[in-house]
Amino acid sequence: MLSKKMEDAFNDQINAEMASAYLYLAMAAHCEDNNLKGFGHWLRAQNNEEVGHAMKIFDYVLERGGKVALKAIEAPAAEFGSPAEVFAKVLAHEQHVTARITSLYELAVAEKDYASQIFLQWFISEQVEEEASASEIIERMKLAGDKGSALVWLDKELGKR
Ligand code: FEO
Numbered sequence: 001m002l003s004k005k006m007e008d009a010f011n012d013q014i015n016a017e018m019a020s021a022y023l024y025l026a027m028a029a030h031c032e033d034n035n036l037k038g039f040g041h042w043l044r045a046q047n048n049e050e051v052g053h054a055m056k057i058f059d060y061v062l063e064r065g066g067k068v069a070l071k072a073i074e075a076p077a078a079e080f081g082s083p084a085e086v087f088a089k090v091l092a093h094e095q096h097v098t099a100r101i102t103s104l105y106e107l108a109v110a111e112k113d114y115a116s117q118i119f120l121q122w123f124i125s126e127q128v129e130e131e132a133s134a135s136e137i138i139e140r141m142k143l144a145g146d147k148g149s150a151l152v153w154l155d156k157e158l159g160k161r
Contacts, residue, residue, distance in 0.1 A: 002066040003111050009104055010061050010116075011069045014054045016100055019074045021050035023093060026076035027086055036151075038159030039083060042137075045161050046090075053123070060119055083151065084141050091134040098127040 002010070024046040032040035061068050080086045101123045108116035137158070144150030 002061065002064045002116070003113065005107060006111055006113055006116055007061065007066040009107050010057050010066065011071070013100065013104060014057050014061075014068070015071045015073065016097065017050050017054035017057065019076075020093065020097060021047045021054065022073050023076040024050060024090075026078060027080050027090070030078070030080045031083070031086065036083060036155050038155035038157065039086070042158040042161045043086075043090075053126070056122075064115070084138070087134060087138050087141060091131065091138060094127065094130045094134055098131060101127055 024043045028040040028043035028047065031037075031043060058068055080089055101120065105117065105120045105124065108114075108120060137154075140154055140157075141151075144154055
């Protein structure tokens with residue numbers, strides 16, 4: 001059985017993952033609206049991943065005999081600027097999520113909830129990957145500079161995700 005504190009924290013994280021999904025979906029719309037279909041495709045895939053993260057926690061809360069409490073999802077912005085600005089925001093957002101996961105883990109330690117510590121280890125590893133893939137795209141964009149042809153190539157690459 002989950003403690004009330006863990007249950008509340010996991011429910012907040014379900015909401016945060018759904019808000020992440022919504023954010024990436026808004027970014028996908030922004031990119032596609034600016035003729036960057038590959039960027040949009042990558043962000044749509046990211047949206048799906050975030051829903052997957054939320055569902056993983058959803059299932060875990062139920063498995064531990066907790067109660068799932070879904071909350072309103074914060075509306076994302078509609079404008080995100082240039083592709084470089086979009087991905088700077090993706091990375092900043094993932095760093096924010098990493099901090100949230102770290103706090104959840106610290107709570108699981110304080111609560112002596114060993115099962116939740118093991119469960120959260122998957123998310124800790126996932127955040128390393130999430131930050132690394134956003135950073136890689138930012139670095140590639142820096143290499144492309146303001147060459148339009150390089151941006152078109154990168155858009156094609158991201159479309160392969
Ligand atoms: Fe669910 Fe991208 O963190």
